[in-house]
Amino acid sequence: FSPEQIDRLEPMQLLVIINPFSGRKNGQKLFQNIARPMFDLAGAVIVQEVITERQGHAKEFVETFDLTSITGIVLASGDGIVYEVINGLMARPDWETAIKTPIGLIPTGSGNALVSSLLYEADEEVHTCAIENAVFQIINGGIKQHDIASVCNSSSHSYIGVVIHWGMTGIVDVESEKLRFLGGKLRNLIGGLVCIVMKRSYYGQLSYLPIEEDETKSPLTEAEGSIHSTNTLKPTTDVGVSDPIPEHWKTIEGNFVIFMALTSSHVTENDMMCAETKTGSGKFKILYTFDDVTRGQLLAKLSESTGAVKIENFHEIHTRAFRLNPISPCIITVDGEQIDYGPIQVQMHPGMMRLYSR
Ligand code: ADP
Ligand code: MG
Known part of the structure; x- marks a missing residue:
C-alpha cells in the first residue's frame, strides 16, 4: 500500500x-x-x-x-x-x-x-x-x-491556484456579477458576447521567462532571474515587481484584447480554453490576442468546446514566471476575484497543494 x-x-x-x-x-x-x-x-x-x-x-x-x-x-x-x-x-x-x-x-x-x-x-x-x-x-x-503561484503587485502578495485574467475576460468576470441569477453558463455567455461586440483593447507589456512546452518543473535558476534566496521562507516571486526584467526574459507589447494565464484546461465549466493544459504541470499557459483578432475569431473561440482547435490570432506562451505591465486601465482578476490595478509579478510554485482527484 x-x-x-x-x-x-x-x-x-x-x-x-x-x-x-x-x-x-x-x-x-x-x-x-x-x-x-x-x-x-x-x-x-x-x-x-x-x-x-x-x-x-x-x-x-x-x-x-x-x-x-x-x-x-x-x-x-x-x-x-x-x-x-x-x-x-x-x-x-x-x-x-x-x-x-x-x-x-x-x-x-x-x-x-x-x-x-x-x-x-x-x-x-x-x-x-x-x-x-x-x-x-x-x-x-x-x-x-x-x-500555486505568487501574484505580487506594488502593495500585496497573494497566491492563486486557477487563472489570471486581464482585458476582455477580466471584464466578463466582474461585470457579469449582476447576471448571477442566470447561472454560470448564461452569465458568462452574455458577458462574453457583449465584450466581443465592443471588442475593446488595452495597451500593455508582457515580459516572461521563456521555457519549452515540454520542460519539466524546477525552481528558477539564477540565470533565469532568481534574485532572492527563498529556501526556508514562504515562497514568493524571485524577481520583485519593480526589479529590472532579467536579460533572458522576452518582452512583447501591444493592444491586448484577451490575456489569460491558465494553470489548467478550463476557465469555467463551459469554457475549456486549452485541452492540453493540465493541473500540476508546473507552468502557465498564457493565451492572448492583440487587436488584430476579429470578432469572428473571438466568437469561434467562445463557441469552441474541445479546447483543442487552434484559432488564428490566438497566441500561446508557456512560462513559469512573468510580469504583466497593464498600461491602459482594465480589470485584473485572480481566480475570479478582482485585485488592485497595476503591474503584477507572477511565479509558479510547482506541486505545492494537493487536490482530491481520481
Ligand atoms: P462564483 O463562482 O459563483 O463566483 P465563488 O465561490 O467564486 O462563487 O464566490 C464568489 C464570491 O462570494 C467570493 O468573492 C466570496 O468571497 C464571496 N462570498 C462568500 N460568502 C459570501 C456571502 N455569504 N455573501 C456574499 N458573498 C460571499
Ligand atoms: Mg468566482
Missing part, C-alpha cells in the same frame, strides 16, 4: 466550507441535497460545516482552524473560495504543512474552472452530474498535486 492508499482505509474527516452566495446563490441547497447524502453513504465524517457569511470569511476561518482534527477540506463553491482557502492556509505559521491538506472541490459556483479541469482530466462528465462526479472524486480519495 502507498501512504495515499493507507490514508483511504481510515474514514475521511472533513471540514466542509460552503459558499451560499456561489452560483445562483444555491450552493448550500446543492450541497445538502446532492453532496451530503453521498458523503454520509460513504461513511465520511463531516467534522465541521462552515457557511461563509461574507467575502474573506473562508480565508479567515482556515487561518486558525485546527487542521489536526481533519483529513481534508471540501469546498462547495466556485473558484473564489479556492483562492481564499489557499491564501488562508499560506497565511498560517505552519503554512508548509497546512497547504498540503488535501482539498476537494464541489462545483456550486458560476466559475468552477479548477474542478471542471480535474473532472475533465479524470474523463468524468463536466456538464451533467458534475456535483455527483466531483463528490465521487473526493470519496475515492485519490490525491493529485497542483501548483
